Amino acid sequence: MCVDYDYDYDYDYDYDYDYDYDYEHEHEPTTMLHGWQHLRPEDREAILRGIADGGVYGGPYHIELDWVDKCNARCFFCNSTGVQNGASLTWERAEKLVEEACGLCLRSIRLAGGGEPTLHPQFISLLDLLARRGVVLDNLTTNGLLFTDSVVEHLARTRVGEIRVSLNYANEAQYEKAMGVPARFFGRVVDGMKRIDAARKNGGSIERVTTQFFVHRPTAGNILEMYRLGRELGVDAMTFRELSLVDPEHFYTPEQVPQILDQLREVIRDDWRSGRVEIQMFSHGVWPQVRAIYDELHAELGGEMPTYAPRDEQFDVSDRYCYIGWYSMMIMGSQSVFPCCYLMPHPSLPPLESVAERGIDEVWRGPGYTRFRKEMRDFMLNRRPTAFFNRRIRTVPTCCQSHDQCPLAPFLADPEFYAEADKRLEAARGSFGNRGRELINRAALAIERAIKK
DSSP, X not given: OXXXXXXXXXXXXXXXXXXXXXXXXXXXXXXXXXXXXXXXXXXXXXXXXXXXXXXXXSOOOEEEEEOBOOOSOOOTTOSOGGGOOSOBOOHHHHHHHHHHHHHTTOOEEEEOSSSOGGGSTTHHHHHHHHHHHTOEEEEEEEOOTTOOHHHHHHHHHSOBSOEEEEEEOSSHHHHHHHHOSOTHHHHHHHHHHHHHHHHHHTTOOBOOEEEEEEESGGGTTOHHHHHHHHHHHTOSEEEEEEOOSSOGGGSOOGGGHHHHHHHHHHHHHHHTTTOOEEEEOOSSSOHHXXXXXXXXXXXXXXXXXXXXXOOSOOOOOTTOOOOGGGTEEEEETTOEEESSGGGOOBTTBOOSEESSSSOHHHHHTSHHHHHHHHHHHHHHHHSSOOTTHHHXXXXXXXXXXXXSSOSSGGGSSOHHHHHHHHHHHHHHHTSHHHHHHHHHHHHHHHHXXXXXX
């Protein structure tokens, strides 16, 4: 069933988000966007049908529940301070929304967002609800400060796809300075992660635990220490990443690069067979040298490249449109609704809807989502941005009408789904009405270019 709305806004905006991501060095993703793997065949078919004709026939299948817009740490590098307004969903409202979504098509939930999700006083109640309704907690992104015995026990009884802990540092002093919490809290997080590892080994239903470490000026000599800690904690993957979008005074210096590369070489060598290490260092010029290390060690050690090693083969993103509007919903502590975490509050980008007075189904089929799907589908059909974008488009920022600006789109689905979706879109592109709209848009783009000259 599809509701057709005519919904318009009366203002212009220009949304430009600076995301530090480099497709040139990316290869075929090893993972898909949160929860996609839990879809059933009939779910995928409903999404494909909606993409083909613009309707909506099920969903949301996934919810990112950012139910706490506040945090118990004060990380200097945090990119979510702009949405930490102190708001939280009440348990009564959260329970009602999740129960409603479970009665629709909900398959999985992610808990992450602008604040610390475990900070909600009813966090354990939510875990119990998900376990009772058979919904997967596909991802919990957390600082781990509240991994109490009770929390770990309930996590182990919930089907959890991944717990991603932002540990970030390998010792108390660096942790305290960067995270803005007492040094002793570092040990609290480490002990909690050890309890999670023990719970997994005792049959807990947590499939995967990952963590990340930052490589910047004060940690340039601590990479081996970070790696050993990750091994000790039994994580399935650890990511070494650079800082970006912070004061450059925090970046490592050119003089520190040889030390960093020597340590990374030792880490990659030791990890070669287990393949737990992922290196995301694309911003400050060392990536070609990191790639060279992988090539050198491959020649020396042989065998398959590690799981997260760089690949030479590139994948074509030209058919990888964003299908989030037919798949997922993001709900914030303020009860505002956005399509995804990448489009969280921005002064010029309003929420699609709010669940303050409306339920999940009403919002999912309401005017905001309906317009969002239409504007995304127009781009899919035309295969080029909409002419006079800032005057005509109201729910989609410029990064969404591209193939290489949004870091999420390549991970949204599996290659087979992309191929089938593009095949159905190709059929829709051939319709008389769409050919006419495409010609009009091309002409308007030409006029727009002429005006700008």
